[in-house]
Amino acid sequence: MPEPILSIRDLTVEFNTEDGVVRAVTDVTYDLQPGEVLGIVGESGSGKSVSMLSVLGLSPQARIPKGEALFKGKNLLAMSQRQLREIRGGDMAMIFQDPMTSLNPVLTIGDQISEALLTHHPDMRDDAAQKRAVELLEIVGVPFAERRVDQYPHEFSGGMRQRAMIAMAIANNPSVLVADEPTTALDVTIQAQIVEVLKSAREETHAAIVLITHDLGLIAELADRVVVMYAGRVVELADVYTIFNQPRHPYTVGLMNSLARLDAEQEWLEPIPGQPPSMIAPPPGCAFHPRCSFSHGRLLCRTEVPPLRQIGDSTLHVSRCHFAEELEQAQVVAGAAATEEAR
């Protein structure tokens, strides 16, 4: 296996709030290989964004009591602000969720892309930066880039703005692109276009992409491997086919069952019962057990945090469930029961 470009080890992130310490991320470990697309899935508050933001030093309130984040072998968490600034937007760039609010309303699109360039190349001339901005807009498929480069964000539609955001992110040829819910704020039809833009952005830069999303459709489209997070922990990690076809964690199974699939007979969508747990006082044992339809109130689930362990022969599939092996059958039964019930 090649050397991972970004390696997150035992990352724990905490926030001090008035109600106590919130542990948003607990012992998260994953690797990002060069050029791959790693999807991070989970519901709101599962820590999927925070893990990346805190690593980049963009989450000022976060405390990181332990863990490391090795980017090209160097620990991001041990870096000074100045060193981090050089990496942010340079070798590691971000695409934000809402293109409507992530662009500065008083600067032209061209100015903002040039900003991204000039921040990392202080010697670059302004006109060269503007020229490069036009090129970048062309790469991400903004029509009439030459003219639109001088327009303001309010003259761009949502999809066009997200393209501009992607252009900014790839301006400095990053080797890691972090896309934080890049399509969530967009129309479904525009989402499909942005997926294409992300693909071409990856071809342009050969960057590895961390795709943070709760949109499993997007994961299916883009991701090579998937990290499933629940209550601040990684609960399952596998390649995208395995996640969709042989999920081995009840939460992942629940996610798949709540999904409208086109490749299976399905009358009913099954929601996951209950609410995400409180992050201040998470349930003892497996954080998912109160909502788990496979736990059946077993003592082990209620008392012991399951370790992240290997499933089957492959080291590439890990799950954090005491009874992962039971899921194969249970899944089938549940599927059948659901169809039965619907009838």
Added chain:
Amino acid sequence: MTERVPDDDMRPQDREEVAIASESVGRPASAHGYAGSMALPEESPGPEGSPEVAMTSPEDLSLAYESGVEPKARSQWAYARIRFFRHKMAVLSLLVLIAVGFVAIFAKRIAPYGFDELDLFNITSGPTLKDKHLFGTDLLGRDYLSRVIYGLRTSLWVALFVAFLSTTIGTTVGSLAGYYGGVIDNLLMRFTDLILTLPGLAVLLTAAAFFGAGDPLKVGVILAFLFWTGIARIVRGVFLSLREKEYVEAAKASGAGDGRIILRHMLPNALGPIIVNTTLVIAAAILVEAALSFLGFGIQPPNPALGSLIAAGQGEGFQLWWLVTFPGLAIVVIALAINFVGDGLRDALDPTQRRIRA
């Protein structure tokens, strides 16, 4: 792009098609069912793989471009200008101010006499056309129109100086406090509060007595010392809310340093309130300077200032009414005009007031 059917309602024929497609590729179905791209083989999504980059070909682009209307690039400032010129009183006031400013700048050419030139034949003359004493003369026979014009010049100069100085200080303090927050914010804002709690007039009078008044520059510095606090608090408030904006976070994520973020990304967004408040400071400074001069602690004779002219005139009672009326009118007109312009600017620069559709 055309073959991609957003398929949420799962019509049977589509469902079958998609099921076959995804089965043959072994790729999981997506929630939205992008039938087109799902059929693409994507086993090896290396950088050189994945041939389809449909969206970047020019034909598709022109299709994607909405309608044939070519939008005209207009900056926020262009919209602000349009909105400002709709505000009739503000435009009128601006013209008045331009005229006043013109008179003040070219006082030497416009004033019929020097400000301390005596006309002993026309002492305490009322407003008259004779010898061009349009505003009359004072007890020493000085032409009052000329004195008002020179007074205007002094007062405006002081007011602009105060506005410039207090805006600079206030913006610096406010932006640092709002951007950094925490200890820096606390220190700066407690200092601001301290100055705000000082009884203004008493401090002004003491300071004027202490440093020696009379010099317009000194008066300006003393006034600015009291006037920057308002702007600092407003700028801090704006920065506190701007700091949470996503484009500031995006700028941070693109590696911009604090200076770049404050100056390039946040300050332009705070300019609206800053400009509006600067105009209001100008008006307030004119009034306070007039009060200070009236009390004899501002600009000293023989330099005329509007306040000291009124002070000199008020001892003469109603017989020499013009001595109080004309400088008083000048103050009122200027202060009113500045306030109207300030109002117009506030309406123009507040994006929530936007009524024009692009």
